[in-house]
Amino acid sequence: MFRERLEKAQAAVAAQFDHVLAQMDDVPVVRAMAHATHGGKRLRGFLALETARLHGIEPAAAIWPATAIETLHAYSLVHDDMPCMDDDDLRRGLPTVHRKWDEATAVLAGDALQSLAFEMVTAPEVGPGDVRAKLARTLAIAAGAQGMVLGQALDIAAETATVPLTLEEITALQQGKTGALIGWSAMVGPRMAGDDTAPLAAYATALGLAFQIADDILDVEGDADTVGKATGKDADAGKATFVSLLGLDGAKSRAADLVQSACDALSIYGKDGETLRDAARFVVARKS
Amino acid sequence: MFRERLEKAQAAVAAQFDHVLAQMDDVPVVRAMAHATHGGKRLRGFLALETARLHGIEPAAAIWPATAIETLHAYSLVHDDMPCMDDDDLRRGLPTVHRKWDEATAVLAGDALQSLAFEMVTAPEVGPGDVRAKLARTLAIAAGAQGMVLGQALDIAAETATVPLTLEEITALQQGKTGALIGWSAMVGPRMAGDDTAPLAAYATALGLAFQIADDILDVEGDADTVGKATGKDADAGKATFVSLLGLDGAKSRAADLVQSACDALSIYGKDGETLRDAARFVVARKS
Known part of the structure; x- marks a missing residue:
């Protein structure tokens, strides 16, 4: 069921990216945006669509925040890959x-992708x-200097730190860097429906941390062709990770x-939460 | 009257920047954000506050979009100054x-400033x-690949173009690069009040173009100490400007x-529009 819903x-x-980007001028920066939004697991978009389904929101409405969060994620990757940041050639x-x-x-493409995320999340x-205002505001907070950007900044500071980070510091870093957007994605359903966000917030906190630990494991055990990006970088850089700690x-x-923990947090959803439970199991079992 | 209102x-x-940034963690990226939001003419913030006043909006509400547009402008300057873009040492x-x-x-500071702009514009x-949703959506469109970023991309392409731009192309470039945000600022008042935006849209189109022409004149006639950034760069680069054309x-x-034209567009505001008329006159008379 999870595989099928993820593929959907x-x-x-x-399809939503095709639809939106086709309406823009065919200039290099827009072609670069299209390139950057291509592929990926779409875990964040899936979480938005699946939690919307759980809370009775129409897919035609939920596809906008789902695509918005993938747009925001894509912008962060474009900037994160730059030479002054992680300096990656492959994504x-x-x-x-x-x-x-x-x-x-x-x-510029990263900048415009961030703007586009806010345009999408406020679509009529x-x-x-x-x-729409609540989604935009919470997305801005999750993306900004108290959320994702803070995590990115801590991550870069960690690379030049003389003392490796502690487990507590790495957990805080992850909660910003990937946790904030994963949390936002998982709360799309209850936010759109005006329901309690607490169970999915708890689910997402555990899921996000599991996701980052799995990423650190992949960096050690995976090979670049399967993972789709360079591996072994953290160990080469002598960087503290969940695996090193x-x-x-x-x-x-x-x-x-x-x-x-993620599965337990979904108890109020009963059997309806099974797809999200499968998603949590997938996150640690994935090979890329 | 204009000078007094601009200073206010x-x-x-x-004060709003101090208030908002003081609530954030004291980390380098937040200090860089504070640095980048320091100073400037605040023309965009003034336009938001003044048009809000004209449309009966409380200053306590209007200060949020006014600060949001200055935040977005600050982000664009931080990224525009980078070595891969305009490569400026002074701002x-x-x-x-x-x-x-x-x-x-x-x-990262630029990225977080863009997020912060959307957080502010959707403040309760x-x-x-x-x-709030309308302000966020129109801001996203003005900032993105059909607005400001498109103008920036055209500007960079112009620097390596073998044939200098025509007057029509430079005008299109300016309408994106500075016109989109100036237009958004001037429409804050009617947008918040649910009034007709057309007169202020026309005013802003003329004002934005006049502003850019004045900038090109300053690049030729101004000195760096007064202007606050390097001058003579366009001529040195052999770049087409309104002055060269x-x-x-x-x-x-x-x-x-x-x-x-900008003044004429304000006729429906009668004497109440005088401060905005003075603003248009100031824009071409300024020395920095």
């Missing part, structure tokens, strides 16, 4: 934007004004505990 | 963010949800005509 979400998000198996075009195009199709077995066992 | 707007926007008389910190901090104090006298006469 991937197709729906891709999702394709050349990064600054490699295929240039750095100026990477800055999303619903009443207060819902907990050991490979410790990290795997921690990830398994978190999957259990 | 500058003080109100500065508003201070070192640019990538010079005072580094390029990664400039990318702004008003009902539909007003119209001549210095032609550019001045064109700017004067545009000021007249």
Whole structure:
């Protein structure tokens, strides 16, 4: 069921990108935006669509925040890959934007993708004004200097730190860097419906941390062709990760505990929450 | 009257930045954001506050979009100053963010400033949800790949173009690069009040173009100490500007005509529009 819903979400998000980007002028910066929004697991978009379904929101409304969060995620990857940041040549198996075009195009395409995320999340199709305003405001907070950007900044500072980060510091870093957007994605359903966001917030906190631990494991165990980006970078850089702090077995066992916590948080959804439980299991089992 | 209102707007926007940034963690990226939002003419913030006043909107509500547009403008300057873009060391008389910190901090501080702009424009104090959603959506469109970023991309393409731009192309470039945000600022009042935006849209189109022509004139006639950034760059780069295309006298006469058009567009406001008329006159008479 999860695989099927994830694939449906991937197709729906891709179609929405095609629809939106086709309306824009055919200039290099727009082509770079299209390139950057291509591919990916679409986990965030899936979470938005699936939690919307759980809360009785129409897919035609939910596709907008689902695509918005993938747009915001894409912008963060474009900027994160730049030479002054992580300096990556490969992303999702394709050349990064600054490699295929240039750095100026990477800055501008990332900037325009962030704007586009806010344009999408406030689309008239999303619903009443207060819902659109709430989605935009919470997205801005999750993306900004108290959320994702703070995590990115801590991550870069960690690379030049003389003392490796502690487990507590790495957890805080992750909660900003990937946790904030994953949390926002999982709360799309209850936010749009005006329902309680607490169960899905708890689910997303555990899921996000499990996701990052799995990423650190992949960086050690995966190969670049399967993962779609360079691997072994953290160990080469002597950077503290969940694996370096907990050991490979410790990290795997921690990830398994978190999957259990994520599943437990969904108890009020009963059997309807099964797809999200499968998603949590997938996140730690994935190979890319 | 205009000078007084501009100074009041500058003080109100500065106080709002202090208020908002003081609530954030004291980390380098937040310090860089504070640095980047310091100073400036605050013309966009003034336009938002003044048009809000004309349409009966409370200053306590209007200060949020006014500060939001200055935040968005600040982000665009931080990224525009980077080595891969305009490569400037000086902005508003201070070192640019990538010079005072580094390029990664400039990318991240700019990114977080864009998020912050959308957080501010959807603040509960702004008003009902539909007003906040409308402001966020129109801001996203003005900032993105069909507005400001498109103008920036055309500007960078122009620098490496073998054939200089025509007057028509430069006008289109300006309408994106500075016109989109100036237009948004001037429409804050009628948008918040649910009134007709057409007169202020016409005013802003003429004002924005006059502003850019005045900038090109300053690049030729101004000195860096007064202007607060490097001058003479366009001529050195052999770049087409309104001055290179119209001549210095032609550019001045064109700017004067545009000021007249801007003033004429305000006829429905009668004497109440006098401060905005003064603003248009100021824009072409300024020395920085």
